[in-house]
Amino acid sequence: MTRLYQAGDLNTNSLIVPDLYVQIQKPATLALNGVSSGRIGLVGTAAWGPLNTPVIVGSMGDSLAAFGAKQALATDIGTAVNIAILQGATDFRCVRVSDGTDAAATGTMAGVTLTAKYTGSAGNAITATLTQGTIVTTKYTLTTSHSVLGSRSYTGTTWTAIAAAIAADTSALVVATAPSTVPDLAAGSVTLSGGADGGTPTTAEFIGADGTTRTGMYALRGQGCALGVLSGLTDNTAWTTMGTFGQQEGLYMIACGPSGDTITNAVTQKDTAGLDNYAVKLMFGDWLWWDDDTNGVMLVPPQAFVAGLFGGLSPEQSSLNKQLSGVIGSQKAGLVSSGTTQTYSDAELGALFEAGLDVICNPAPGGSYWAVRGGINTSSDDATLDDSYTRMTNYIAETINSGMGAFVGDVINDTLFGDIRAVLLGTLSNMVSAGILGSSTAYAVVCDSTNNPQSRTALGYVRADVQVQYQGINRFFVVNLQGGSSVVVSTTTTTAS
Incomplete structure (x- = not known):
């Protein structure tokens, strides 16, 4: 009599009765599906909605239904969602916070x-x-x-x-x-009457508690976000906490300085905070003018523009020189409609970038449009200070974390080593096909007896060593021009075969 068994349920070394035994094997997993690299975790205020609870938002309709109409506030969730969607973002986890004086109608x-x-x-x-x-x-x-x-x-x-x-x-x-x-x-x-939004939440209320019941920023734990924004929070005492959380959760935290800040003060505030972390992108406090369809022209922090841009970009991409939508001016430049053309000098930009601060301004290297000008995080290490380092490292690490745990509990042998290598190599190969990695020579995986000696495997340890070479970002484009009537031009003619 034929019997069906799930793989692993039958000890094929101790069969007694002659018969046909069919073992059903699970399909082989050759690669992991990449995690989301554009989901934005957004903490802010609203005129409606649950407090300290992540709410899934994918459109302005979702935002309005969950949090009510937009408000003319730097901390407003709906305004930030609106700005980010215009840049290409489509996936949010929004957490409403309050100062505790809010009331129900x-x-x-x-x-x-x-x-x-x-x-x-x-x-x-x-x-x-x-x-x-x-x-x-x-x-x-x-x-x-x-x-x-x-x-x-x-x-x-x-x-x-x-x-x-x-x-x-x-x-x-x-x-x-x-x-x-x-x-x-x-x-x-x-x-109904008597409903109140309360005042602006404190830094502690934005950050929240990381206990059994998580609040504020910590409510974003486990939500699969790749980007984090505490909308309108400019307190430098929060930056290092944001950085630690970003490293723990694989989030690129987009912070900003206070409205109308000066370069000198911004550098001092960053140094005072001791901020040196690839998980935080700190935007200079040159806030932007935005023409809201509900509240009219208003000044908003730059965070939602940056997060929204990343929300629509593949993880290997930098924010540098990417055109932004909806900016109608800045505090530095004034309103575009006024004809003001105040711009940043190279000395000012250099002071910001050397300090690890980024800024949105016009013009950009590619022309007269609004764009992120530096494409950097707050790390002081040249090897890790680019946007693409943060986003790629988080993307690859979170992708591996999403599926490799399935191997825990398996017997340690050459088959396990081979399966681990196959999944990791397949995952990285797919990233090459998607253009996230440059070529098949950009990665290597070692998981065999050479890095798993018996003395370690006997204790239950298995190690896989993964090396990945990211694609560089063109930050300093140098064109050598030689001109003049005395220049001898050499050309090479290629004959088609």
Whole structure:
């Protein structure tokens, strides 16, 4: 009688009964699928939405539904999402933070209290209307509506039934609380009030807690983000903490200095913070003018422009000289519409770059457009200071981390060594095909008895040594021009064969 076994379930060295034994093998894994290199973890404020909870956002529609209308604030989530999407980003994990003085809007209808599901001023625009059925007069419908957040309807013959229906709806705009003596249903309408956003969160509230319940920045742990932004936070005491978190989670943290900063102060602030970390990109505090479709022309920090640019770029790419969209001016240059043409001198740019600060300005090496001018992080090591080092290192490390754990628990033998090599080599080969790595000679993997002696494998250790050569970034393009009437020009003619 033929029997089917999953691979590993049958000891083929101790069979007794003559028969056919079929072992089902799992398909061979030849390569790992690359992780996301463009997902942005964004921490900021909003007029609606859950606090300290990562929310998936992929469009402005998602942002509006989750966090309400955009606000004219440097810390606003919706504004940052809007800017980043314009640069090419499509994948966000957004965390709303507050200073703790936020409040939920409320309203009372026939003795029943309706409370906005979330705190924030958006709740003040929620209306609730209770109407009586025309056919079954004992049945009522409660409709809650908001011009941005949408509307919901619930039907029941008692307040208890309607409140239960609201509680069962994960997208509900309100929570209904009836007194111990539940009143009868009666047609009516109310607009909620008293909702408040609170003030600007402190640095501690932006950073949050890394405990059992994570808050603030730490709520982004395990979310698979490649980029991190604490929108509008300019406190230099947070930068090293951001860098440590970025290294732990494989995030490229985009920080910035205060609005209207000076180069001298920016350098001092960075030095005071002791910031020297490839996981942090620090943008100079030359904030940008942005024409928002909701709040008009406003000054915004440069973080969302940079993060959004990376969100649409492959990990081997640098931000250097890539054209940005939506910038209509800067504090240094003024509004483009005013005709102001103040630019950075080479001396000013040199002072910034030598200190590990980057800046968005116009013109760029490629022409008269707004672009990131340095393409650097805050590392003082020439081998690690480029954007591409941070992004490539994180991308490769996170890709390996996403799948190689499957080998833990396997028997250590030549088959295991070969399988590990095959997966790693296949993964790196796919990166060559995608243009992320330059050629098949740009990587090497060693996992065999030469780096796994019996003295180590006997203790359960297996080691794979992976070397990867990244592609360089053209930072200093030198063209040697020789001209004059005395120049002798040599040309080579190639004959097609």
